[in-house]
Amino acid sequence: MIWQLEFIILLLVVVCGVAALTVRDLLGAAILFGAYSFMMCLLWAIMGAVDVAFTEASVGAGVSTVFFVAAVFRTSRRSRD
Amino acid sequence: MKRFALLAVLLFGALLVYGTTDFPDWGDPSSPAATHVSPHYIRHSLEETAVPNIVTAVLADYRGYDTMFETSVIFTAGLACFFLLRVFARKAPDSRLYRHRATGITLRIEQGGRLPEGAREFERIDSQWVPYDLIIRTACRLVLPFIQLFALYVVAHGHHSPGGGFQGGVIFGAAVILYAISHDLRSTLQMLPERRTVLMSAGGVLIYAGTGLICLLLGAQFLDYAALAGILGVDPIMARSHGIFIVEIGVAIAVMAVMVSLYYNLASVGRFDEGL
Numbered sequence: 001m002i003w004q005l006e007f008i009i010l011l012l013v014v015v016c017g018v019a020a021l022t023v024r025d026l027l028g029a030a031i032l033f034g035a036y037s038f039m040m041c042l043l044w045a046i047m048g049a050v051d052v053a054f055t056e057a058s059v060g061a062g063v064s065t066v067f068f069v070a071a072v073f074r075t076s077r078r079s080r081d
Numbered sequence: 082m083k084r085f086a087l088l089a090v091l092l093f094g095a096l097l098v099y100g101t102t103d104f105p106d107w108g109d110p111s112s113p114a115a116t117h118v119s120p121h122y123i124r125h126s127l128e129e130t131a132v133p134n135i136v137t138a139v140l141a142d143y144r145g146y147d148t149m150f151e152t153s154v155i156f157t158a159g160l161a162c163f164f165l166l167r168v169f170a171r172k173a174p175d176s177r178l179y180r181h182r183a184t185g186i187t188l189r190i191e192q193g194g195r196l197p198e199g200a201r202e203f204e205r206i207d208s209q210w211v212p213y214d215l216i217i218r219t220a221c222r223l224v225l226p227f228i229q230l231f232a233l234y235v236v237a238h239g240h241h242s243p244g245g246g247f248q249g250g251v252i253f254g255a256a257v258i259l260y261a262i263s264h265d266l267r268s269t270l271q272m273l274p275e276r277r278t279v280l281m282s283a284g285g286v287l288i289y290a291g292t293g294l295i296c297l298l299l300g301a302q303f304l305d306y307a308a309l310a311g312i313l314g315v316d317p318i319m320a321r322s323h324g325i326f327i328v329e330i331g332v333a334i335a336v337m338a339v340m341v342s343l344y345y346n347l348a349s350v351g352r353f354d355e356g357l
Contacts, residue, residue, distance in 0.1 A: 047107070050243040051136045054235075058251040063340055066258055070347040073357055 001046050009046070013039045024079050030068035037061040131322040132240045140245065141325040145304040149289050151247075152332050156286045159339035163279070166351035179203040207265060207355040221263035228256040236333045240322065246332030250285075253333065254340030266349055266356025275353060278342040285335025289328045296324075304328075 016036035020029045037060030044053035105112030122135050122143065132138040140148050179188045182202050190196065196203055232253035239245030261269040293304040301308030306324020307317035315323065348356040 051140075051245070051248075054243050054248045055251075058248050058255065062255050063251055063258065063344075066255075066262070067343060067347055070344065070357055074347070074350050 006043075006046055009039050009042050013043065026072045026077055026079050027069065029079075030065055030072060033068065034061050034065035037064070129318065129321070130325065131318050132325060134240055134242065136243070137239050137245050137325060137329075141328050142304075142306065142321055145293070145328065148328070148332070149286075149293065149304070152286055152289055152335050155339050156282050156335055159282055159342050162343050162346050166346040168351040176208075178206050178208055180206045205267070209355070217263050221259055225256055225260060228259070229253060232256060232333075232337075236329060237326075239329055240326065246329035247336055249329075250333035250336030251340060254337040254344075257337075257341045258344045261344065261348070261356055266345070266353070269356070270345070270353060273341060275342070275345060278338040278345070281338035282335050282342060285331045285333070285338065288331030288334065292324060292327050292331070 013036060016032050016039060020032035020036060023029050023032060037056055041053045041056040041061060044050075044056055105114075109115065122139055126135050126138040126143075127133060130138045130142050132142070176189050176191050179190060179196060180186070180203065181188070182204055187206070188196075188203065232249045234249075235244035235252060236246055236249030239249070257269065257273060260272075292306070292309075295312070296305050296308040297303050299308040299311070304324075306321045306327075308320075309324050310317045310320035313320050313323050345353060345356075
């Protein structure tokens with residue numbers, strides 16, 4: 001694997017994680033968390049843990065994003081802190 | 082206070098990063114895990130369980146006890162969400178919205194009133210109405226069978242390729258959720274009622290634990306699938322492979338039902354009348 005590519009993915013993981021924490025729009029945070037999960041899934045796949053990558057893609061990037069969006073839709077879109 | 086919290090987080094983060102330097106290198110052949118446990122699995126899992134995918138053999142057979150309780154954790158999470166969110170008080174909504182299918186004209190019917198008999202060209206819509214989109218509905222309906230088929234493939238092919246009960250169950254649950262998003266919650270609930278999702282999530286865990294119990298009753302250890310050889314009519318090694326498949330089906334049913342049940346509760350805030 002090309003190390004530059006891995007580095008970019010790792011950087012994106014950190015950026016997405018920090019951005020999901022700091023952004024005030026909760027819907028945006030849910031989408032950023034989905035992106036974070038997808039980047040993590042790529043990292044798992046690079047490290048050879050294909051089963052974990054599969055779980056991360058289906059649970060982290062797929063279903064849990066839907067759950068977050070459903071929760072945001074039914075509560076409030078703005079975070080107070 | 083905030084500055085102190087930031088300092089504490091940075092300090093513990095630095096300690097954790099420092100702690101990782103004591104870890105063995107990635108893929109280090111002389112690390113404890115690579116010298117004691119892994120070689121046995123790599124050399125013997127195929128001849129002991131007849132499962133080519135070592136991960137599946139370890140998860141469902143060698144570490145079957147762990148996986149059983151992971152399934153119970155998911156079941157408990159679904160149950161907790163159910164008890165937190167489900168509202169049992171049946172309160173009729175103040176008004177209902179009906180849309181004329183052909184023209185898109187919306188009728189609001191106040192409490193007590195109802196549509197005239199035989200008004201089939203009207204359909205009920207959610208109060209927070211999402212515009213009716215023919216393209217999204219048709220596209221989702223087109224891909225849904227393939228998603229479900231792929232989910233079943235992931236469950237059934239877990240012995241040979243990445244995946245298994247957990248991933249397949251999540252994908253199947255996601256297919257049902259996609260139907261609920263692209264159509265509406267009421268039609269999904271007609272297809273897969275709430276009672277059935279709860280029974281299925283409990284039933285999946287029961288399949289897993291029951292397989293272990295049958296092994297126990299046949300005189301072997303809990304979840305020692307080799308004991309099932311007599312019932313399944315195969316040799317003990319094949320019986321372990323089949324036993325793994327049985328518990329994977331249990332996991333898939335439980336995970337699928339819990340995901341759908343979580344979505345129902347979250348999307349309708351426990352009222353089960355209107356979804357996203």
